[in-house]
Amino acid sequence: MRALITAAVSGAVFSLGLALGGMTDPTKVQGFLDLTGDWDPSLAFVMGGGLGSFALLQRLLTRRRDRPVFAPAFPACPSSRLDRRLLGGSAMFGVGWGLGGFCPGPALTSVASGGSTVLLFTLSMVGGMVLFRGLEALRARAVAQAAEGAEALPAAES
Amino acid sequence: MTSVLLPLLGGILIGVSSVMLLVFNGRIAGISGILGGLLRPSGETPWRLAFLGGLLGMGALLFALQPGLFGTGPTLGSGPVLTVAAGLLVGFGTRLGNGCTSGHGICGMGRGSKRSIVATMTFMATAVLTVFVLRTLTVGAA
Numbered sequence: 001m002r003a004l005i006t007a008a009v010s011g012a013v014f015s016l017g018l019a020l021g022g023m024t025d026p027t028k029v030q031g032f033l034d035l036t037g038d039w040d041p042s043l044a045f046v047m048g049g050g051l052g053s054f055a056l057l058q059r060l061l062t063r064r065r066d067r068p069v070f071a072p073a074f075p076a077c078p079s080s081r082l083d084r085r086l087l088g089g090s091a092m093f094g095v096g097w098g099l100g101g102f103c104p105g106p107a108l109t110s111v112a113s114g115g116s117t118v119l120l121f122t123l124s125m126v127g128g129m130v131l132f133r134g135l136e137a138l139r140a141r142a143v144a145q146a147a148e149g150a151e152a153l154p155a156a157e158s
Numbered sequence: 159m160t161s162v163l164l165p166l167l168g169g170i171l172i173g174v175s176s177v178m179l180l181v182f183n184g185r186i187a188g189i190s191g192i193l194g195g196l197l198r199p200s201g202e203t204p205w206r207l208a209f210l211g212g213l214l215g216m217g218a219l220l221f222a223l224q225p226g227l228f229g230t231g232p233t234l235g236s237g238p239v240l241t242v243a244a245g246l247l248v249g250f251g252t253r254l255g256n257g258c259t260s261g262h263g264i265c266g267m268g269r270g271s272k273r274s275i276v277a278t279m280t281f282m283a284t285a286v287l288t289v290f291v292l293r294t295l296t297v298g299a300a
Contacts, residue, residue, distance in 0.1 A: 003182065003183055003205060004204055004205060004208040005208075006178060006179070006182035006183055007179065007182075007183055007185075007205040007206075007208040007209040007212070008208040008209065008211055008212035008215075009178070009212060010175045010176075010178045010179040010182075010183075010187065010209060010212065011175070011208070011209035011210060011211065011212030011213035011214075011215075011216070012212035012213065012215060012216035013171050013172075013174060013175035013178070013212075013216075014171075014172055014175040014176070014187060014189075014209075014212075014213055014216075014260075015212075015213040015214075015216040015217050015220070016168075016171055016216050016220065017167075017168040017169065017170070017171030017172035017173075017174075017175060018168065018172065019168070019216075019217070019220045019224075019227045019228070020164055020167060020168040020171065020227070021164065021165045021167070021168020021169055021171075021172070022164070022165055022168065022227075023168070024217075024227055024228050024229065025227070025228065025229025025231070026229050026233045027229050027231040027232070027233055028229060030233055030234050030289050030292075033285045033286050033288075033289040034286075034289050034290070034293060035286050035290070036290055036293075037289075037290075037293050042161045042162065042165045043165060044165075045162055045165035045166045045169055046165045046166075046168050046169040046172070047169060047259075047263060047264070048166075048169060049165065049166040049167070049168070049169020049170045049172070049173065050169040050170070050172035050173045050176070050263075050264045051169075051173070051263065051264050051267055051268055052169075052173065053169065053170045053172075053173030053174060053177075054172075054173035054176050054177055054264050054265060054268035055173075055267075055268035055269075055270075057173065057174065057177040058176075058177050058180055058181075058268060058269065061177060061181050062180065062181065065181070067184070068180065068181055068182060068183060068184030069181060069182045070182055070183055070184070071182075071183055071184030071185070072184070073184060074180070074184050075180075075184060075185065075186055077269065077271070078266065078269075078271045078273055078274070079273065080271070080272040080273060081273070082272070082273060082276055085254050085255065085256075086255050086256065086273055086276065086277055086280075087255070087276070087277075087280055088251075088254060088255070089250075089251045089252065089253070089254030089255020089256065089277075090251065090255040090257075090262070090276075090277040090278075090280035090281045090284075091251070091255075091280050091281065091284045092247045092250060092251030092254065092255070092284075093247065093248055093251030093252045093255055093258060093281045093284075094251075094280065094281030094282065094283065094284030094285035094286075094287075094288065095247050095251075095284050095285070095288045096243070096244045096245065096246070096247030096248035096249075096251060097244075097248060097259075097281065097285045097288075098284065098285035098286070098287070098288025098289045098292065099235070099240055099243060099244035099247070099288055099292070100233070100240070100241055100244030100245065100248065101229075101233045102244070102245075102248070103189075103248065103258050103259040103260075104189040104190045104193060104248065104252060104258050104259075104260075105189040105213070105258070105259065105260050107245075107248075108189065108193065108210065108213055108214060108217070109213060109214070109216070109217040109220075110217060110221075110228050111214060111217060112214060112217045112218035112221050113217070113221045113225070113228040115228070115230060117233075117236070117241055120238060120241045120242060120245065121241050121242075121244060121245040121248075122245065123245065124241065124242045124243075124244070124245025124246050124249065125245040125246070125248050125249035126193070126249060127245065127246060127249060128245060128246040128247065128248065128249020128250035128251070128253070129190075129193065129194045129197060129249040129250070129252075129253050130197060130249075131246070131249070131250055132194075132249070132250045132253040132254060133194075133197050133198070133253070
């Protein structure tokens with residue numbers, strides 16, 4: 001129960017930071033991404049402030065603990081393997097972010113505003129996630145069938 | 159001054175929130191991963207719902223108190239077709255690439271992950287390029 005409270009408080013502080021920082025205004029986001037035009041640098045302070053404070057605090061606060069307060073272990077350090085999925089997925093995400101001016105956190109924070117654009121964006125974003133999950137399931141099935149076929153083949157020959 | 163201080167304060171709140179989730183719950187505050195993970199119910203579902211509940215609830219409270227924080231101005235090349243395309247690309251792309259601005263840009267880079275540094279450089283580059291193309295097209299059309 002206490003873990004659910006800390007998760008909820010963390011979510012609330014997260015969206016407070018997004019909104020105060022200006023991330024819930026897609027016009028501002030596009031202005032930040034408009035490097036060659038009328039560039040609005042203010043959102044660089046949101047990303048810089050978030051990255052800097054997280055990097056500093058996580059070092060200070062996790063170094064002396066061998067586990068989180070309500071969980072058995074800290075998440076493992078991610079692998080350093082670069083692959084096409086990471087690059088292709090990130091490239092797609094960037095195109096969508098530039099087109100709509102929303103990334104996932106600010107879109108969800110803005111849902112309660114009831115704006116038709118942000119609601120349509122958020123529904124489509126969930127649709128994109130469902131589509132990805134569906135394609136992954138199809139791919140996993142195809143791989144499993146191919147493995148089954150490879151096993152069955154030598155048996156049929158003998 | 160407020161054009162620097164408020165964004166900086168917002169960023170620090172995001173950093174503090176992400177550290178809180180890491181230190182108390184041992185989880186990474188990656189919004190696309192938290193939302194996408196809900197599509198496959200598991201033992202992780204309760205904390206994900208709690209986090210998103212807090213996020214959406216604070217969004218609702220802020221909209222009631224300060225609706226001006228939520229932009230309604232026209233974006234470049236707005237329209238329902240582009241909005242749907244943008245949403246699909248963000249949803250699909252963040253799942254394929256395993257993260258978004260928060261998971262890669264704040265938490266991953268903050269932990270020194272090479273994958274997250276490359277991912278963040280990639281989506282920043284394609285986002286800047288997309289806005290450049292949008293601006294060129296919309297100026298051309300006007």
